Amino acid sequence: GGFLGVPDSPCPTPGSLVSRGGRDLALGGPCPGWRRQRGAVRGALARAGGRLGPLLWLQGRELCEELRSHGEAPLDPFEVFTFHTCSTIAxxxxxxxxxxxxxLRAFSRCLGELLQVWGRSSVRALDLLPLLRALPNPGLRKLLQLVQHRDTFVEAQIQRHQVGRPRELGGSQESGACPSPPPDTVLGALLGRNSGARGGPLSPPRLHMALVDLFIGGTETTAAALGWAVAFLLHRPELQARLRAELEGAQGPPGPGDMGRLPLLQATVSETLRLRPPAPLALPHCALHHTSLGGLPVVPGTVLVPNLLAAQQDPDIWQHPEVFLP
Known part of the structure; x- marks a missing residue:
């Protein structure tokens, strides 16, 4: 509980542009609005959890159909994984x-390009030298265009839910009626928060950035993990055969809650994430209280950046830290 916050310093210039002034979960500081936003998102995900099983089954079937449609033609699997992950989240x-x-496919490409442009040195340099904004910067101009595309898409989805469902989907638009959005969706749960909810409803900027966080935090990371899993398995045909046998031996179609009876699949996923985590470093965290880490004292305000890659490939823990061994 000593590392619940992220650094409470002002957002860097590009980060402020991307996060609407630090109103997202990743770059925001541990203020009351950030805590309320985090709690609201966790509650909304829990309410929408009942959709996950059927949704993953449907999305997995669509993914397989698209992969088969390419036949023996070359393709970039990462682009396919990115779109279907984005579609699942949507x-x-x-x-x-x-x-x-x-x-949705255009939005998926926008997110991928936004992350690439945000990582360019010409854009990151603005973190250290904001005065460089006075000079022409094609990277920053492109970043602004991508952020506008992203925000236009997200705002359109929020507006569609606020106006209400169309008549053919069971909604009503008579007499200005505005039916409640589906409560078993994440956005429906977030919009359904009223003044009686703990902390009250989210402000429009925090609602907007909560949706952005879920897209960005889930799309690229999941697609990258799937891409690396395929790359590892291409070199291990015997492991592919064992995984197929495990899946075919399951009683009925496996769902999200069946990982416990699929130990080889679970080990394959864990080993992929161990060798290729979504990012080598975790997000910076700010100590809120006096605590300790590895026997060393940590005072409030200390910024800590966990080195995931080093921890997950520590030779003191793994005998062959760089080998794929599920």
Whole structure:
């Protein structure tokens, strides 16, 4: 409980542009609004959890159909994984009001490009020297365009839920009626928070950035893990055969709650994430209280950056730290 916050310093210039002034979960400081936002998102995900099993089954089937449609033609699996991961998150967030595939695919590409542009040295330099904003910067200009595309998409989804469902989906638009959004979707749960909820409803900027966080935090990381798993398994045909036998031997189609009876699949996922974590370093965390780490004292205000890659490939723990051994 001593590392619940993130650094409470002002957001760097590019970070402020991307996060609407630090109003997201990743870059925001441990203020009351940030804590309320975090609690609201956790509660909304819990309420929408019942959708996850059928949704993953449907999305997995669509993913397999798209992969088969390419036949023996070359393809970039990461792009396919990215779109279907983004589509899964969109269905969990928006339910029946998920945007059309073409619009969603364009948004998926926007997120990937936004992260790439944000990581450019010409953009990151603004963190240290904000005065550079006075000079022409194509990277920053591109970042602003991508952020505008992202925000336009997210705002459109929020507006669709606030206006209400269309008549053909069981909604009503008579007499200005505005039916409640589906409560078993993440956005429906967030919009359904009233003044009686703990902390009250989220402000529009925090609601907006909560959705952005769920897209960015889940799309690229999951797609990267899937891509690395495929890359590892390409060199291990015997492991592919064992995984297939385990899945075919399961009683009925496996779901999200069946990982306990699929030990080899669970080990394969864990080993992929051990060797190739979504990021080599975790997000910076700020100590809120006096605590200790590894026997060393940590005072409040200390910023800590966990080195995931070093910890997960520590030769003192793993005999072959750089070898894929599920």
């Amino acid at each position: 269905r969990l967030l928006f339910g029946d009001l998920v945007p059309p595939p073409g619009e």
